[in-house]
Amino acid sequence: MNMTTLRELGEFGLIKRIAEYFPVQSENMSGIGDDCAILPFNDKENMLVTTDMLIENRHFLLDKITPYELGYKSLSVNLSDIAAMGGTPVGAFLSIGIPSKIDLLFIDRFFEGLKFLSGKTHTLLLGGDTTGSPDNLVINIAVIGKAEKDYIKRRSSAKPGDIVCVTGNLGDSAAGLKVLLENVPYTKLTKYFIRQHHMPRPHLKEGQWLSKQDGIRAMIDISDGVESDIHRIMESSLVGAQLEMDKLPVSKELNLAQQQFSWNIWEIALNGGEDYCLMTTVDPLKYENINETYLKIFHHPLYKIGTITGHTGKLELYLNGRKITTEKHGFDHFKNM
Amino acid sequence: MNMTTLRELGEFGLIKRIAEYFPVQSENMSGIGDDCAILPFNDKENMLVTTDMLIENRHFLLDKITPYELGYKSLSVNLSDIAAMGGTPVGAFLSIGIPSKIDLLFIDRFFEGLKFLSGKTHTLLLGGDTTGSPDNLVINIAVIGKAEKDYIKRRSSAKPGDIVCVTGNLGDSAAGLKVLLENVPYTKLTKYFIRQHHMPRPHLKEGQWLSKQDGIRAMIDISDGVESDIHRIMESSLVGAQLEMDKLPVSKELNLAQQQFSWNIWEIALNGGEDYCLMTTVDPLKYENINETYLKIFHHPLYKIGTITGHTGKLELYLNGRKITTEKHGFDHFKNM
Structure with a gap:
């Protein structure tokens, strides 16, 4: 029986454990353990992928952040991971779990904030998933980017x-x-x-x-x-x-x-x-x-x-x-x- | 003032609204509105991207589904979108928001279920995000796949x-x-x-x-x-x-x-x-x-x-x-x- 608790293990311990479950045995791919995963793309470039989840009352408080700021920040934290590898963002994928307390005005402002940064950085919103949420607003964004193979920094x-x-x-x-x-x-x-x-x-x-x-x-x-x-x-x-x-x-x-x-x-x-x-x-x-x-x-x-x-x-x-x-x-x- | 509520708008109305915020003006890309987004990859193939969010008490109940099944299903629903375009999965990215009630044994079983389907379909888990969650278990998986350009079905x-x-x-x-x-x-x-x-x-x-x-x-x-x-x-x-x-x-x-x-x-x-x-x-x-x-x-x-x-x-x-x-x-x- 496994007596270690998640709290004892901690976030980095958990990430290590996941990496053990899913070893990447491929020379030209790199998975868990850096800001982005690296996948082969074409002769010159690699693809970068990163994803970040933001949960209400954990990562933000609705009475402290404006919906515009939240839309901006949800994308920004992912773009920062692309930046850390020397990459250029290509597209973003948004999953959003919306509780009934959220109104359409909030959603519109959220998308305005997201759109502002998306436009500024030429990151297209290409898809995602919309769903209801029983309680907290949940946002997940995944961003795909690219970088020249020789220049990727780890x-x-x-x-x-x-x-x-x-x-x-x-x-x-x-x-x-x-x-x-x-x-x-x-x-x-x-x-x-x-x-x-x-x-x-x-x-x-x-x-x-x-x-x-x-x-x-x-x-x-x-x-x-x-x-x-x-x-x-x-x-x-x-x-x-x-x-x-x-x-x-x-x-x-x-x-x-x-x-x-x-x-x-x-x-x-x-x-x-x-x-x-x-x-x-x-x-x-x-x-x-x-x-x-x-x-x-x-x-x-x-x-x-x-x-x-x-x-x-x-x-x-x-x-x-x-x-x-x-x-x-x-x-x-x-x-x- | 916008008087439409989110409930009146509905899920498909919301998706249309998002698509209006983020028009994709590129001939060789296709965004919101199909099972997967399509991005250029190489001369012969396109890249497919899909993402799905599962929230406890909305999409599943912890006393009804086993953690093994939940791990399997979280990946399966995404692979189904890749299947719908005629694609082959390449890699998966998991974001998981874990509330304090979840123990490490649950997490291990979850990863076993995910690993089973990941192995069966050759879908590598390449990255993601782990975080705490105040209340409900939240899972988001994004899958990247590929398909020959001429064969993609819309x-x-x-x-x-x-x-x-x-x-x-x-x-x-x-x-x-x-x-x-x-x-x-x-x-x-x-x-x-x-x-x-x-x-x-x-x-x-x-x-x-x-x-x-x-x-x-x-x-x-x-x-x-x-x-x-x-x-x-x-x-x-x-x-x-x-x-x-x-x-x-x-x-x-x-x-x-x-x-x-x-x-x-x-x-x-x-x-x-x-x-x-x-x-x-x-x-x-x-x-x-x-x-x-x-x-x-x-x-x-x-x-x-x-x-x-x-x-x-x-x-x-x-x-x-x-x-x-x-x-x-x-x-x-x-x-x-």
């Missing part, structure tokens, strides 16, 4: 000595969640965080450009938080990492919030999820060249936040040059149940 | 004069649902129906073979019931149809149930959903030849159940040569809310 390519970088500010989305959950009064500042939480921009252009640069090794999107997501790179690449907390890029708004609310913004930046920018590891000999061009195109640096080490599985954190320990870890969907 | 190709055929018995699955909902005592007979309801076989081989036959025109899988699904062919092909109720193929078990329980098995066969066999329309000049070979391969005839007519949108029903009317219609996920 989590498993990091090497000791690589510089760990991110493509955007960290913690704004988690700050937005904090505002919502702790009912911090709405101001211009707190609304900025909520917007980052509800309408994260998928870093598609950054992912596509980075994937083509010689010297970019592993890549992942930051969905569960830097600390969680660096662990995934560490596990896939069999390496360790050290991160410099004071180098984590944070917005001027988050700095302002530190003064106003005495928030520990380094904790928020490290553990908060759903920033949906990209984290990449870069050959140290090529970083300067890459960053120089990156700066010209994207108008901010490819932020250095740490280094990949040879201490497999070990994450070391530094604050102003001093080694520190931290208790918290990124979000686990079953351990937080 | 709903929109029926022509007046075509013979309407089905590839299997009708009503067994609906009889199983009836047994479960009306708490009919379990016997060998009633358990047979429950099995048909919980473990429907996707007609992949039939779909693949039929799609290659010259003379096979429209094709669809029977998910919502013959009456509902013939309407979809009628709407897509701008035709009408007449069905002969007494020609609907039913199992010897359903005939037995008619005697034992006085069920109206023609109503069950016509309106009951989830048989997941295929319905196709066939050039009348080619039916005999096709049926002769079909019979040899599949050991039963390609059952004739009616004819396509030129009376666009009109469905006429006959019982023993007499025209009849029927009140019931197939399942609508919002009108039955």
Whole structure:
């Protein structure tokens, strides 16, 4: 009799267990264990597939998010996975389970939000499934994308000595969640965080450009938080990492919030999820060249936040040059149940 | 202000509304409105994509279906859509929202059922999303398949004069649902129906073979019931149809149930959903030849159940040569809310 519980196993344990049930024994396919699955497409390109489920009262609260934002975010979280592999989205497939409390006006606004991002990123909505739901609104989107075979970036390519970088500010989305959950009064500042939480921009252009640069090794999107997501790179690449907390890029708004609310913004930046920018590891000999061009195109640096080490599985954190320990870890969907 | 409610609009109305939001303006793509979306793949083949969501207390009851059956059925309903286009499945993507009441033993059995059908049909589980759910178990599977361009069958190709055929018995699955909902005592007979309801076989081989036959025109899988699904062919092909109720193929078990329980098995066969066999329309000049070979391969005839007519949108029903009317219609996920 199996005595392990799902909670003990945790989300990553469950994913490992599923991967054991369904081993992919094909050289040109790659399944469970990265942001997207990779399938052969044509001589030059591979197909990328990713899917994400959002459930009311688990991933969002109907009295906190607008239907427009929800439509946008449902697609955005999937596009972020495509971005993390250096891909270009092609089509999206929406399954939606609609409880009787939802009206048509809500549905229309939801589709307007989805359509906005769909149009902006040339992701066609090509199909799906509509059904009733007894209780909670349930949304699942699957996105198909493509990427040139030679340029696809995986989590498993990091090497000791690589510089760990991110493509955007960290913690704004988690700050937005904090505002919502702790009912911090709405101001211009707190609304900025909520917007980052509800309408994260998928870093598609950054992912596509980075994937083509010689010297970019592993890549992942930051969905569960830097600390969680660096662990995934560490596990896939069999390496360790050290991160410099004071180098984590944070917005001027988050700095302002530190003064106003005495928030520990380094904790928020490290553990908060759903920033949906990209984290990449870069050959140290090529970083300067890459960053120089990156700066010209994207108008901010490819932020250095740490280094990949040879201490497999070990994450070391530094604050102003001093080694520190931290208790918290990124979000686990079953351990937080 | 929009005064239409979702219930008034209904499932098909909603799908039409979504299709208006997201028109697909590409010659070699086909989106909302068939069993699968069609995307370009390589010179010879197209890619097929379909997705289905199953929500506890809406599509299944945890005290009625075993986890093994649920794993099997979650994949089967998607494979049936691939079958309806004449395709071959390639990979599946599972999103699962797991409430705290579900234990690991359930999850293991679920994956065993899924793995059984996945192995049998060579459909690799390539990825997905695992998350907690506040209340109900939620399952979404997306399947990617492929089909030779020249052989893909659509709903929109029926022509007046075509013979309407089905590839299997009708009503067994609906009889199983009836047994479960009306708490009919379990016997060998009633358990047979429950099995048909919980473990429907996707007609992949039939779909693949039929799609290659010259003379096979429209094709669809029977998910919502013959009456509902013939309407979809009628709407897509701008035709009408007449069905002969007494020609609907039913199992010897359903005939037995008619005697034992006085069920109206023609109503069950016509309106009951989830048989997941295929319905196709066939050039009348080619039916005999096709049926002769079909019979040899599949050991039963390609059952004739009616004819396509030129009376666009009109469905006429006959019982023993007499025209009849029927009140019931197939399942609508919002009108039955």
